[in-house]
Structure formats: structure tokens, C-alpha cells
Amino acid sequence: MSPPVFLNDLGLVCALGVGRREVTQALFGDQPTGVASSPDFADRPLHVGQVTAPLVSTDALPVPLRSRNNALLLTALEQIRPAVDEALRRHGPERVAVVLGTSTSGIGESEAAILAREASGQLPGHFDVRQQELGSPALALTHVLGTRGPSLVISTACSSSAKSLATAARLLRMGVADAVITGGADALCRFTVAGFSSLDSVSDARCNPMSVHRQGINIGEAAALFLMTREPGPVCLAGWGESSDAHHLSAPEPGGRGALIAMRTALERAGITPSDVGYVNLHGTATPQNDAMESRAVRALLGDGVPCSSTKPLTGHTLGAAGALEAALCWLTLTDEARGRLPPHWWDGEPDPLLPALSLVKPGTALGQPPRYVLSNSFAFGGSNAALLLGRA
DSSP states (O other): OOOOOEEEEEEEEETTEEHHHHHHHHHTOSSOOSOEEESSSSSSOEEEBOOOSOOOOOTTSOGGGOSHHHHHHHHHHHHHHHHHHHHHHHHOGGGEEEEEEOSSTTHHHHHHHHHHHHHHSSOOTTOOGGGGOTTHHHHHHHHHHOOOSOEEEEOOGGGHHHHHHHHHHHHHHTTSOSEEEEEEEEOOOHHHHHHHHHTTOBOSSSOOTTBTTOOOBOBBOEEEEEEEESSOOSEEEEEEEEEEOOSOSSSOOTTOHHHHHHHHHHHHHHTOOGGGEEEEEOOOOOOHHHHHHHHHHHHHHHTTOSEEEOOHHHHOBOGGGHHHHHHHHHHHHHTOTTTOBOOOOOSOSOBOTTSOOOEEOOTTOBOSSOOSEEEEEEEOGGGEEEEEEEEEO
């Protein structure tokens, strides 16, 4: 049997705040926060999950690695830096890997540079086209930390950083590394907002998952980083599942077969049954097709009794960072020892009669103790599906 892997420490930044304390307070609060209206990313005000707190400076990075995306990443890293430094000391830089997910990388810097060139005829001196390379986040962390183990970035749209955690676990189980810094980051930019707007998938207001009135997503930004090792920690990555629909470039397979395979594989890898799952963090984008597909898959595997919620009305859909961010919110749920609170499902309370009913978490729900296992879903364009099963250690 393969050795278990543990999520020993967590750093995160998103629209709910910076660090575990701030995010926990907002996540379990009695009013929805985070996502808010902004005029900065489209020709009309849209609700987005924007990080408004100051970020760690990227001045210590070479110019090709300076981006808001990497600033988000360094802000998350700062929170776990003592644990990472200790892992480097104990295992050596050759045995510490970096596995991340992203979809935007530094495309926002290219946007700003193009606008500056249109206005002045010249690209800004601080711009370097390498800022938008997808490998930039891993290069940034290896530059700062001096790691010399495997270093890579996965970019499979909205499943990117969920798949990065699965890849990190495989590296540990194979003995390729003794510690992995894993997670993901994505920064807000006009490119992604415009892209989803062209698909009529963006909501002007706070998104409304599973509602008959749902109109689309709110784009967000975030970074979440874990220190993952084989050494016991507060949360284990008990299982994961991945699948590919190969159904359509942007639309999910309507019956949810690929999503169902990913979820079932995660449970089978952990050796548990559906009845052991105490909470599901839904992909829950509030788009018509995704919510329909996911509700069918969850109902088919887990029935209608397991508590479920989408946290995207609070954080926005953080695209390549979503899998890691929502795993982080599950980590906070599993370590809420005092009350066992569950992330609420914020919506208008009007279900779509065409969707299978799910047990959506009401604000203030607390179990008295954390669930034993929680499942987190990430479903991407092209039918790239990933499900992560986290458990209390």
C-alpha cells in the first residue's frame, strides 16, 4: 500500500482575505463577502473576486518573473515560509519539488504593455514577454527558495491546480521527492473576463449556483500553496481522481460521466465508500450546463443527503487557482475543530426544477465536529476533470 501524503501547512490569498485567519472568518461569516462589483476588467461593472490587500513585492525576482500572478504566489508563500525552510534544511534542496497550476500566468502584464504601446508607441521598459510564460510561477518559487527538485506547472484551465496536488502526491509516493510545494495562482485580467463574456458565461451580479436564475460566473483571483509531505499533518490528501470527457471544447459532457469517474476514482483510491463523505465543495460555477452536469454526477454517486456548497459566490471562479483554493477552503473546514462549520452555499434559494436536488449548506451550519472526509471538484474546458478527497489526519 502506498504511503499517505499530508497537507502540512497552508498559505492563501483570495477575495476573502490574506491568510488562514482572515479567510476563515469570512468563509464562515453570516453574510457573503469577497466578490464585489468592479469597473476595472470590462466595459461595464461586473462582480469579480478581486484581492484588494497589498501583495508581497516581486522586486526580488528577475524582470521576466515579475507579475501580479507571482505576487499572489509570493504572498501565499510568505505564510508557510518557515515550514518550507525547515523542509529544505531537513531534506536538502534536491529533494524538494515545486508543482503548481495556473492558466493566466502573467498575461495581465502583456495587456498593460500593449495598451502602453498603443498610447506611446513603445513597450514599457519593465515589460518582458517571458512574464506571461506558463512556467513562470514555478520558476519564481525555485528562484526564491533555491529548490532543485522537480519543478513544473500544469495548465489545464480550471482543473490546473487540483491536478497539481495530485501530481505532487504521486511524486511523494514514488519517492522522487520528500516535500512538495504545491498549489496554484491566477490573477484577474481583462483577457479572461472578455473570453468568458464572449461565451455569455459572466454574471453582472454575484453568481447564483444551482438556482433557476443562475446567469454565469464571477471571475476571481487567488493563490493557495500547501507544503505536502509524507510526514503526518492536520489534513491528508486521501485520494484523487482524474478523467477526460473529450466531449467539447468548452461545454461539459451533459450527463456528468467524466465528473462521476473522477469522483468515484478519488473515493476508490482512498478506500472509502460514498457514505463516508461528509461534505462536497462543488465546482458550482453557476453556468447552466456545469451546474446541471455536476448535480447529476453528485446525486448519482452520493445521493441527496451529503451537504454540498459552492464557494465561488465568495471567491469568484479563480480558474487555474480554483482547485488549490477550494482544497484550501476544505482544509480550513477540516481543521475547524471547535465547531465543525461547513462553508455556506450563498444563493437566492430558488432551485432549478430541472436539476436533481442536492443538500445545499445553509449559512451557520455546524456539525459540532469536522467531517471525516470532504470532496472538492474541479471541472475544466475540454472535459478535464479532477476530484480531490481530503481527510482529517
